[in-house]
Amino acid sequence: MADRVEIPISGQSFRPFKSQSTFPLTDMKPLPQLQHTETTQTLSGATLASRKQSYSDGQENTSPRRHVDSVADLAGLESSWDLKPTPEVHLGSDTSGLRSKLFQTLHNQHDLFLREDNFSPETDVDVLCVSPTGGRYLQSQTTEQVQALVDDYSADRSGGHKLLALFVKLEKSPSATFHQRASLSRPLTESLFRAFDIHNSFLGDLVGRPDYWTAVGRSQDEDGRHVEFFCQHPRWAQTRRYDKEKHQGGHRAPCSVYMHHSKTSKLTLYIVTASPDEDWFPSLRERIGIVEDQEDVEFEGTMKALASSPFTIHAVVSTIAFEQSIQYVADVRDRLMAQIRQVNDYSDETASDAPRKTMKDRIMLENITKQLHLVSQTADSGIASAHMSIKLAERMLESHSTFMMGENLPLSDRQSATFVRDTHHALEYVRNSFYCQRDWLTTYKARKDTAMNFVFNVVTQQDSATNVDISYKMSRDSSSMNAVTILTLIFLPGTFISTVFSSTAFQTDDSGAARTTDFLAPFLILGVALTVFCWCMWYFRKRIGLWRRRVFSRASRIFSKAETKDASLLV
Template identity: 55%
Template sequence: MEQDNTTSLEPHGVRHASVSCELAPLTPTESSLSSRPEFHRAETSLTGVTLLSRQHSVSDGAPTAGNLPRKKSYGQASCSSKSFAPHELCAASQKESTTTGIHSKLFQTLHDQPNALFHSENLSAETNIDLLRISCEEGVYLPGQNTKQVETALSEFGDETCGCPRLLALFIKLKRSPSATFRQRASISPKLVERLFVDYDIHNSFLGDLIGRPDYWSAVGRAKGGWGNKTAEQPASAFEFFCQHPRWAQSSRYEKGRSAAAMQGHRAPCSVYMHHSRTQNLTLYLVAASESEDWFPSLLDRIGVLDCKGLNTSMPSGETRQALASSPFMLHTILSTVAFEQSIEYVAKVRDRLMTQIKQVNDYSDQSGNEARKPAKDRAMLEQITKELHSVSQTADTGLANAHMSIKIAERMLEAHSMFMMGRERLHKGPAAAFIRDTHQALEYARNSFYCQKDWLSSYKARKDTAMNFVFNVVTQHDSATNVDISYRMAKDSSSMNAVTILTLIFLPGTFLSVGDRSADGVLKRCVFSERNRGSTNDRLVDSIYHCGLHFDGRMLLSVVFSGSARPLARVCLAESQQGALRGKEERSGHATMGSALELDELTITENFDRGVEEGTIIYNKDFRTVGYSDNGFSFEFRLLTGLDRKPTPSSPPQSSGCRPGSDIDVSGYEVADLGSTHLVAFNKFASARPHLLVLTQDGYRRQHEPLNIDDLTALRHVLLSLADSTRRYMAIFNCGIDSGCSRLHKHMQVFPVVPGFPLWPDSEDSTVQASVPFQCFVHRLNGDELPSAEEVTAVYTKLLDRAKSALAAVGYPLDGEVPHNLILDRKWIVVVPRRQAGVNGADANAAAFLGMVWVSDEVKMKRWTEQGPANVLSQIALPAPGRLG
């Protein structure tokens, strides 16, 4: 017979004295809450469990669910004929214990938030959990079990007397519930929680973990009484250990939205509890985790219950069943392995993000001597690198904390497993001994692996610091060089102004007689004549001005002529620049030309776009979700943007406010820049990218079914060239006609950045990639990396449009003078896609969809695509590729 061992495995664990408890009446507030039957039941049962489970671990007998004392208040309790508040209850218990231990402290934490235990949203009204039952002869996995089925399994499991090792695991799913205490609801009923905690003397602190509490404390293990109320008189015949694994799947605290509360941004943790009866050789597991994450599928896959296709009707192999039943810590070990595999993905993400930035830093360092580099672009790039490195640092810090906690859990588990094996000589014989030794070795491997992960994360953070220091030094050197250059120019200008001042003071007095306007076209130009040079004109001063090293333009010259004696030293000519003259003309005409339009700066545009999103004028979901999809070799990326459900349709009436005459697009407050008298740039109110620009005609009566002309393409080319030096690649699209997927009738084009890392099929000349395109299109590849002139682009577009028109006519599409099509313009290629319809069976698309970028408002609309096959949808709304049915 094994020796009784009531010593706790906690650092300060001790034997506790018996505590009898009687509860006081309900307060008025609590009485109102208890009016709901399910709430009253959970409140009563859980309170009884909380108090009586502590009594059970030290008393002669164990209470059952039937003889629980009736709850009167969780706010006050009577212990040894004396009333205590929740914070006083532990103090009284500590005085009556032989010594003070961590068990008392954990008992106290349950009452720090009493409402957390009695909240009706924390537990489900009916149980819906998965059950795994394993013995040496059978292995059964039963999903979706209710309270009655689980209670039956518990009774049958505890009544077996065969003596062979057995295991029962309950998989409790945590679902999102914003009104619950920890924003999670456990799929287990209060009645079943009561039975589990009372019958198996489950540690009080695990109740918080069961309902989704993020636990940042140490794992807990202890030796205790027997299995349930049947063997409670057998001391030290049972053992328990429970812990909570770090959340490697969550790389950021605000991963689900910065506007949400801090707790709402957290993912559900995975909490694991184990109870093992030595006398009956029985093991009970409670595993609580989110059903949307990988814990349960990975665990079941490793023990042979699930395969790649889902449920496997065959039971686990005989060796697997024997290992799980014979080694109580085996399931703990498997879950630690799952956590380690999650950490591998986490560390790989940190490595990839870091190496991407380090590569950019190294490339910049290699090209630092290139005089052709643009300082403004370099500064924007270095600023972006700094932001990314800061984000990597935060992710690495979170990973280091997770690794440190995983190491602590593994060490605590090893310590508990070593204590569990002490004095069990019989385990060193037969197959069970091998399984337990394998478990111990696997735990050591998990601990050492987490040490390695911690070292890798520390190394990556050190490399991040090196790259960050380099970027900081480069920016500092750039600023110093700029300051030196400014100082030099100021000194040079100061010397020139001193010379002008001296000459003016010497020769200016008494020399001016008249001022004349010599401009034939109205541009400002004045010539000042002296008395001795009355007949001089600008043309007669040419030689003298070139001799002084100045450029002379007879139409733009502002000249000052001094007396003859001063001519060798004091002939001063100031010329007005060509750009200044053009500005003067434009001010008089009331508009700016394309050549003088304000250059578009990506950083300024992005800052103004973000400001509009924060103010709510621009509707854009920053935390949108993307779903990758491949259909017959053609890659898709579905972008779920909730704001698109508010986007108008072509049949929607235009808003009167903010629209120009004839227009149905509101541009008031969304303007970015004017492109002369023909076009303007504005933000897209219903944005699908960051930033998302519209290039509209100034004339609100121009319509979307009209093909592009040279003015349209000139404006579009100007915008793309202005953004060519940006850190990201930009492209333009045009949806011509209602059948092309346009949502507004005022003629407009769209410009937005390309998704980083997403493959664009026109970039590839591989025949396999081209063969995967499911629709008919016409592509023209451009020479070089810069767009040709507007005239050349217009000629190419007209040629491709004629081919699209012929293709539509060939299938009998009624053109009626209009050619519905999509244009995609990039600095490397131009693509024209003929269109037959805007959508099919609720799957609508604009030009971006033909690159694989599909923008939808929710999963319902995405499902309309996937159910029909995305490639099939594109071939039906356009024209099917040759050899493909449409």
Template identity: 30%
Template sequence: MESRSMPVPDVDDGPDFSKLESTIVTSNIELRPISRDGQHIQRHADAADTVVNELDYDYEIDPDTYPLSTIHSVQDLFSCVQYHEHVCREQNFDVKTRLECLSVDCSGAKWMQLDEGSLKDLLDNAASRCIDMPPISTRPMSQSTTTRKALMFLIPLTPASKITTSYGNTLPMTRTSITKLFSSLQVNPAFIQNLLGRPDYWAPQGRWDEEDGQFLCCDFWCQHPRWNLQVQGAPLSVYSKYDAQKDLTVYLVSHKPNDTVINSLRKQLDSLVQHPAQYHISDVLLESPYDLHVMISNLNMEGSKWHVERFRRFQWKAVNDVDDHLAGKGQHDRKKLASLLKTLQIVSQNSDSHLANAQNFLFTARAILDSATKLDVSRKRRIRQRTLDMLRHLIESMEKQHMWFLNYKSRKESVMNLVFHFGQQTDNLNNIELSADMKRDSTSMNAIAGLTMIFLPGTFTASVLSSGIFKSEAGARGFQVTGLWWLWLVITLPITLITVLSWWFYRKRKEKTMQPVQLWFKNDEPDQSVTDTARKASVVHTFKGYMGKRRKTGTRKSNYSAI
């Protein structure tokens, strides 16, 4: 007889599997309904969420207009788009220009009241300013300060409709004046949002321009925290730029009306403007370009102390009220306990807000310190050193205040947990008393049920016998059944049947309403054929990788292959 040898499987044709592995590969694993529902990509989406355009801007910008006409990096492209978006909204601007500007030069400092015409003349003069000096390095300078100039614009924001404006504020300037201000001074277009009163506290931002190792200019802008939690308004936004080619320092300060920091800053600057030694005052104001940043930060921290002290008194009053309540000095009722919890919740919210303000202050102050340390263009080292020392003092002071806020928050949490556990203990005692009352009521009900079982058969029998269905005459030993028995059955049986059926339908309806609610996309079943094919391919791919590892490690190959 001719012998037949078993065919040798082709290794190159695909991986080899054992018989058990082959059966696993060809088996379909059905997904549970909850798994299919959980993989639906729109299981939490509303109809409006599918058509949201988060970057809905007008990207068609004239390349001959600022800031696209002077762009130096692709990182500024989106800033140009945002600038164009906000500047094109007419409701963000007023019909005329009214500004205050502090001008400082070698002759001294003075306040200027600007309208559209005088602002244009001032900006034209600043734009054409050139002191014929090459780009300077960031090393200390030895020249005098006779050529340096500084301009600080105070821009109060007027509250307006949040629907028609970008951020609910209107600038006291025309659209033409804003365009002239940004283009003449080459203001970073990304600052337009902070200038309009953007409420979000984003990180401080700066830009540093150098060419062939030579410093050209730098700018920096930030937002300072609002410590008054009861009255908000537009945040205090500050932009600064130092242009080495023009030896010009520019400040743009956007603030809400009657901002306490700006009012204090203006009064301090008034005293300098009225100082008799104007040449000395010009050196004080011009030597360190970041001095005004530090002054505003210092005033912001000093203003925070009043609100921090107010918060501290409010918190300790709440803690003392809790102590008095637990000591039995007040009424132990749930209304008082709810009032204490509400007060502690307000303390918690205020504590979180002040912690966020402290962190925002630290972010801003550290960014100012980094920029001020990097920009070293002062001729008099003493003035610059005092600027840096004040910044370090502000940072360390706010870090300590931040530490105290964390301590206040931990104390508040301890007191709140104490009140919460006290309320739980009160509820537990009430539950124990309620359980005892229910037990007593249950005992009484059992006694009533026992008496009912004793007297109910006799009561039922007496009722039937006295209904006239059975009739017995005096002296007779038997009784007769009258014609009323069928009437009793006709009335009693339907009423009993209706009562039982009504109870049964009520139970069924209640069970249906208590069933779990199905997901709205339960009928959106995926294509089963596609799902099975993909699942099978995934399992095959997994076993291919597994068998590949076996071949690499020298494991014996199987004589079975997957089909």
């Protein structure tokens, strides 16, 4: 068992509550089977009475199968669901409701829970405890220690605000469902889900599932005395292109935050999951005011805000996400401006009529195009993350206004009401800041498009100039060819005549008289035949090429068949 490390948070001594119960490891209760024709519960868990239906004979039918005419129709209707059987495991009391049943079936939450690789054999989490008498930050807590804290704080009815925050580490695990393993044990996870009626959809976030959907905020009862809100923040730390097929280490671990608040017991539970290699936990401790290995650290006001305003840690984590987005936007800006400077320098050199090195310039422009393409991808991802962050902030503000503001504002405790209003203002600031981040990324994307268009136009103009230069040179070459043609027309007839008459087919006798010899006929026959052959070869050159390809293709097929036959005989 790991030693308990306590860091004092306030000047007052902290008196832990006596444990009222031990860590329960009861047998897992089976889930009720999902029968779509027998569902009689609403999304809030309230039971509905069976609707009466009258028959023609005056009898009333209260059977849940009243919507089908026969047993055969019922069997066909049930077979249309095509649901895979899941092991009977109970996580939270919300599983009795229709919403959780459907979510379990659609998202296989029980498969995640039953896979042992998704959880650590022994719990290893840091716990922030806040009570009316003070607070503690406990490191490397085990299953029994965390369960004892949960039992103590749940059993306390002193009336003061209390907070339990579990910092769960997501560690790399190739055998896990999402390649991340939570530092919670599976029995403790089941106990927490059961004790606080945690929504089953948070189980995927707990074990490192990348969540691209909306946040969930709901009241667990009709009176709104027990509320929960959880979400997953975009991964702003991932500033480069990510290919899951090529990346061996898997995706970056996301940061998910779950909150449960009971207005009856004034207890707030937080479960924060993130990678220990990233900046989530250190930044969160720094903003709260926790300094490890330092005694007598007083930040009583911060602790009261954490306990009195349940959404405070949500606001702090959202602020950390916003600071990560600042670094993300700065990275996009620096990479974009580096390429824009090269484009501007190239434009200035072109305007000054400096001598250009065409191939070198083309290579430089090609590299600029590649870098701008990567910047564009990063900006697109950032814009999508900004949109998601805005939606999360708006959903958080909506839930905070519904559950904590208005009639729910604790006016009897003026200081707590102030903390709640401050949290609301902080959430509004984060939302408005993400609007600005989205606008900046959109602006950078537009500047990238401008630079890309300039590079494209430069390359196009260079190609046009090259084509014009080639045309000019060809025109000069054509003038030379015309001169050669004219000279050929002048001298070729005379050369031909002199060649023919100087051959052995024409001779002169001693008296100077001209006469022909027996070589004239062969000369004419061979000359005409060779001329006709050359003209035919030129005229039928395409057909000859097609015929040659067909012959070689047929010969290769025959040769391959012969090799296959010889190989089969050898076998």
